[in-house]
Amino acid sequence: MRILVADDHDLVRETIAAFLEHEGFEEVCQAATLQDAMEMVGTTGSFDLALIDFDMPGMQGLEGLRRMMLVNQGRPVALMSGAATPAIAEQALAMGAAGYVPKTLSSKSMVAAARFMVAGETFAPMSLLKREVPNNDAFLSPRELDVLRGICDGKSNKEIARDYDLQEVTVKLHVKTMSRKLAAKNRTHAAMIARDRKLL
Amino acid sequence: MRILVADDHDLVRETIAAFLEHEGFEEVCQAATLQDAMEMVGTTGSFDLALIDFDMPGMQGLEGLRRMMLVNQGRPVALMSGAATPAIAEQALAMGAAGYVPKTLSSKSMVAAARFMVAGETFAPMSLLKREVPNNDAFLSPRELDVLRGICDGKSNKEIARDYDLQEVTVKLHVKTMSRKLAAKNRTHAAMIARDRKLL
DNA sequence: TATTCCTCTATTCTTTCGGATAGGTCCATA
DNA sequence: TATGGACCTATCCGAAAGAATAGAGGAATA
Numbered sequence: 001m002r003i004l005v006a007d008d009h010d011l012v013r014e015t016i017a018a019f020l021e022h023e024g025f026e027e028v029c030q031a032a033t034l035q036d037a038m039e040m041v042g043t044t045g046s047f048d049l050a051l052i053d054f055d056m057p058g059m060q061g062l063e064g065l066r067r068m069m070l071v072n073q074g075r076p077v078a079l080m081s082g083a084a085t086p087a088i089a090e091q092a093l094a095m096g097a098a099g100y101v102p103k104t105l106s107s108k109s110m111v112a113a114a115r116f117m118v119a120g121e122t123f124a125p126m127s128l129l130k131r132e133v134p135n136n137d138a139f140l141s142p143r144e145l146d147v148l149r150g151i152c153d154g155k156s157n158k159e160i161a162r163d164y165d166l167q168e169v170t171v172k173l174h175v176k177t178m179s180r181k182l183a184a185k186n187r188t189h190a191a192m193i194a195r196d197r198k199l200l
Numbered sequence: 201m202r203i204l205v206a207d208d209h210d211l212v213r214e215t216i217a218a219f220l221e222h223e224g225f226e227e228v229c230q231a232a233t234l235q236d237a238m239e240m241v242g243t244t245g246s247f248d249l250a251l252i253d254f255d256m257p258g259m260q261g262l263e264g265l266r267r268m269m270l271v272n273q274g275r276p277v278a279l280m281s282g283a284a285t286p287a288i289a290e291q292a293l294a295m296g297a298a299g300y301v302p303k304t305l306s307s308k309s310m311v312a313a314a315r316f317m318v319a320g321e322t323f324a325p326m327s328l329l330k331r332e333v334p335n336n337d338a339f340l341s342p343r344e345l346d347v348l349r350g351i352c353d354g355k356s357n358k359e360i361a362r363d364y365d366l367q368e369v370t371v372k373l374h375v376k377t378m379s380r381k382l383a384a385k386n387r388t389h390a391a392m393i394a395r396d397r398k399l400l
Numbered sequence: 401t402a403t404t405c406c407t408c409t410a411t412t413c414t415t416t417c418g419g420a421t422a423g424g425t426c427c428a429t430a
Numbered sequence: 431t432a433t434g435g436a437c438c439t440a441t442c443c444g445a446a447a448g449a450a451t452a453g454a455g456g457a458a459t460a
Binding site: 141144169170173174 | 405406407408409410411416
């Protein structure tokens with residue numbers, strides 16, 4: 001049962017490794033960069049599970065994950081991160097990662113997740129996939145939400161105006177202010193952001 | 201560490217309970233009906249985790265799950281099933297279940313999942329969350345997918361053209377043909393459709 | 401009461417989209 | 431070789447969107 005923990009933050013890496021060892025994983029290796037991690041696979045053989053950090057040197061976004069998965073010969077490789085977006089996690093899973101492990105996970109859960117992935121299952125915390133909507137509140141006004149819904153349905157400003165019995169200019173106003181609130185470049189971007197945050 | 205396994209199939213229930221006990225869970229209780237399970241909670245107190253079968257007598261679909269969650273005082277309750285549809289699993293999770301455990305899970309994974317849910321995390325097998333994207337293939341051309349990705353990022357045609365070293369008109373062409381293929385009214389609509397079908 | 405926020409409207413202007421039409425190359429396959 | 435598909439470019443036009451600015455009514459709240 002060989003596990004690799006790759007993270008450039010010494011404290012984080014060592015803590016995780018210590019926990020895993022304490023919980024019965026026999027051989028827990030460590031690496032501080034993607035290069036180190038890949039070399040380690042080359043010299044000592046593939047791991048039963050590799051946990052690699054998203055923000056580690058050499059990762060180049062998810063490209064590092066892809067390369068790591070290649071060298072580990074199909075055995076499970078999971079992405080770790082402290083601050084990756086749900087979108088990144090989903091992408092990682094889509095490209096076949098064994099899981100996504102947020103560093104916010106309790107040590108107990110972390111060990112459970114590791115066990116799980118070693119067993120060949122794919123793991124992701126539901127907190128990622130479960131709608132996080134603590135932000136929403138009174139962030140967008142009711143009208144702005146109306147308009148946003150219309151946009152998400154692919155409607156034009158004119159159509160939205162007709163639906164709610166408004167003038168087109170008014171809809172435009174809402175589109176603009178709402179897009180600013182969401183930090184969206186335009187209506188399409190706003191629609192995607194809305195979909196991501198599940199705030200429709 | 202008290203766990204409840206509720207299933208009307210004696211063999212299944214006892215097997216699962218035996219595995220959990222073998223893997224270190226101290227107190228594993230069993231029930232063959234929802235009534236029994238709820239009474240058990242009433243007399244011996246709430247469990248750290250309750251695994252209840254979807255097809256058990258008294259369940260009445262997900263209503264039984266809801267009631268079980270109420271009596272267990274907010275502690276994790278997970279749905280088990282041999283043949284529930286993904287839709288049911290998603291519904292269960294939406295109503296706050298601690299997880300969905302298919303009976304097809306290996307015993308190892310089952311234990312890992314239990315550990316995980318006891319720790320307060322929510323669990324669902326990725327097979328549920330992994331998208332079925334068998335439709336996509338060759339539906340949109342590679343270029344059209346490029347453009348679609350750009351649109352989903354809220355980019356303008358001009359930006360997309362720059363990204364791929366094309367003329368803006370060309371991008372427009374792709375937008376048009378691609379929108380037609382997706383039956384989208386406009387770029388925004390196309391972006392939403394793409395997101396829904398996970399074909400980015 | 402004054403202030404703030406949401407709401408709606410108006411005008412003007414520039415940029416972007418969307419559609420139509422009309423070419424062209426490259427490539428694979430029948 | 432011909433046919434069709436994906437790909438690229440061009441010009442033109444109208445519609446839509448986006449941005450800026452200005453004003454006004456209503457409701458809630460400090």
